[in-house]
Amino acid sequence: MTAALRHARYVLGENPVTAFAFALFFVFALCAALGPALAPYDPLASNAGESLAGPSAAHWFGTDQLGRDILSRIVVATRLDLGIATTAVVLAFAIGALSGLAAGYYGGWIDRIVGRAVDTIMAFPLFVLAMGIVAALGNSVANIVIATAIINLPIYARLARAEANVRRGAGFVEAARLCGNSEARIVLGQLLPNILPLMMVQVSLTLGYAILNAAGLSFIGLGVRPPTAEWGIMVAEGASFIVSGEWWVAFFPGIVLMTAVFCFNLMGDGLRDIVDPQRRT
């Protein structure tokens, strides 16, 4: 454990950008956890008198068309966006990793079924598929989570399948059989711990994509509905004001969204360096 921490410190020391990404992630996590407590104003409180006020000392990011403080809405939205993304990714990881592991280890009809399912999902442009799923299942946060989980499944399934395929002939798998391990126990108890580090890296990378997905769906009106504060919706609502000069309504949510995605991507790269230096991109 301490060797891993030492290695982590070395990687972060060598790579200030990664260290910065981790620090940024910590800020986001804090906002998500503390949410409303950190917001200077009530995110839902409209104040017609202060609508469309530019950034100032009172409102750092300005106010939107209903006079709500944009900074507060952004901080509170962190919890929702991160929550959606995290839940979706965890679902995608759990289902994808397990089915991929089984497919790669057992082969045969499990491999065929999982393979076809993954191929089917990947046959669609993923965002369009997400739109379709939300449209079919209904406009709700739960359905955004489901849609995002489905479109992120394939990458975990494929990664797990490839890793299981490589390792299933390894000596320690044979040794595990000699020790009386059943096949299921080998998959879960021996192979899964070996692929987890790589999966963790992928989780971090996918989180960025999932946030973008959730925001994108909300941007086009599917999923989260006003007056809920969510980055995608805020960008959508602010888009119409750019032309008339009130750039801050869309700009700040957009920048925060971009920063979050960027942060998770960088973190993913850094995690990969920490976990498995041989696979550095």
Place this chain on the structure above:
Amino acid sequence: MIGDGNAVPLLAVENLGVEFRTRSGTVRAVDGIGFELRRGETMALVGESGSGKSVTAYAIMGILDAAARITSGTIMFGGLELLCAGERAITEIRGRELAIIFQNPRTALNPIRTVGGQIADILLRHGNVTAAQAPGRAIEMLAKVRIPDPERRARSYPFELSGGMCQRVMIAMALACAPQLLIADEPTTGLDITTQAVIMDLIAELAASQRMATLLITHDLGLAAEYCDRIAVMHAGHIVETAPTVALFATPRHPYTAKLIAATPGGAPSLEALAAIPGALPDLRRGDLPLCRYSERCERAAPACVERPLPRQVVEEGRRVACHFPL
């Protein structure tokens, strides 16, 4: 075949030192080694893993890892100082005068190029052949290393050939331009024992017919004994003893050599007669390595072994021992 009485050796390594910068420290892989090789002579660098024998071979060829640094010494090859020569001069002789074959032949060959094509590439680069002549010469080389049906095999890819055949192809590539020195880095590790015998016999035969010097890198003392005139025993980056083969086995002078011979199953009459070598290889990253790197494992060690620089004693004609208290 002992080389003729040429005064100037073909290869002369003197006081060579190589270190590697790694995350956990600087590894002093090779420290102050020196040996000579004459035309037509076969010599073995014998040592266990970590002894620095492959590093030495790569240093001579100039194919060391990027993290390696040559800290001292000279390598004279046929009048050219390899460590000071320019890149151009090195690439001219590498492949033509100086050739190497590697362990694990299938991975050392280009998997997406036919074997005939790979030999032809070398001929075109270094030999005086035209593009039209190269394929024919490649087939000749394949026949020379006794690959059956060479015209058809020249069109095969490495994955279609067995390990032994791949090694023959590597030998063909190495010998294509009739080099003066062949370095064989563990050429038979991983091959079956009958294939090993055939490959080593082939190398010996071709070396004899072309009067080529051979430097065999191996951990197998028995293999070195059967094929080489002289053996240099390496331990932890030092050459501890150099001697003609028969003399080395008859009267080893360095304690490590004696222990190594006693640990080799080939010569022992029973399991009880095998001797273990006490201790372990010292960590080559340490800053406080004793001057004799074997002293920590040696029963005859004395304070002088840690403090006084290692002697390069010439014990008899053609023998050198790096020990203050040779056997």
Place this chain on the structure above:
Amino acid sequence: MRPTRPLLAVDGLRKLYPVGKQRIWRRGAAPSFLHAVDGVSFTVGQSETIGLVGESGCGKSTIVRLIARLLDVTEGSIRFDGEEIGKVPARHFGVAPQRAQIQMVFQDATDSLNPRFTAFRAIADPLLRLQRLSGSALRARVEEAARLTGLPQELLSRFPHQLSGGQKARVGIARAIAVEPRLLILDEPTSALDVSVQVVILRLLQDLKRQLDLSYLFVSHDLNVVRLLCDRILVMYLGHIVESGPAGRVFAAPAHPYTQALLSAVPKPGTAGGRSSRIGLPGEPRSPIDPAPQICPLYGRCGRATEKCTTAMPALRAIAPGQFVACHYPNTAPAAKPQPLAAIA
């Protein structure tokens, strides 16, 4: 000789792998099979060390995996202490009562240890699964196994990448003996180790055999090691046993042409010029796919071959007490006529 039944009795063992495309619509054409093991019979007695030698493709790795019940048997029987275990499918053998009694040490210790398991967890694995130990009883057994194999206790918390080659080998051995097996299969346990470490591990194996009253099935390509450790050896070629007998006898006076070629290929330290007495095997091995059952596997590479070798497969016959050869023309003269290394080798 103790008049007890052999610990392991293998009879007529065959392992066939289907090869080529299995076309369901190709009528009339019989599928092809690769004969990895082709009718092998031998016994391992109590406290005996049997050496299994042969080159790549001879089937020795397949045989040990059949005996360890990691592979299913195509034909033949495997009787362990009188009980037939060959008929139990490999995937069900994990819960068979004999599972703990037959264990294996692998060639590549690094590959045979789970990189995410500590040494302790690796050694504890069979104890957890087969003996359902836990807590302090588990810890005691693991520490005992480590002690027996000379593994220092403080290394038990380390991961494989933090251990040296010799230490990893010891972990592999400790894991294999932890459940107190009776038959230990050793698949080239020292071939990946340095010479100095090899001595120590071989001595350890010898000691363990005495202390724990084990029988060994020792697979190796290193004939020198086999000579030192084994009571009897079996020489394999293309899925057949071609010669068997006491180790000393077979090494001193090999009778089968393949054994003679194999022994002459071993480099001999301390002698120069062993080349002149080299016995060569010209040509390539015959194909193991659908081999003709009446042709000797060495036919085509053997200097003594006659018509008879293509019409009747030689069976293992005794040519001396305890020494068996599968050859129509066995020759026990110590220095057989050397075959000149032919143009094609």
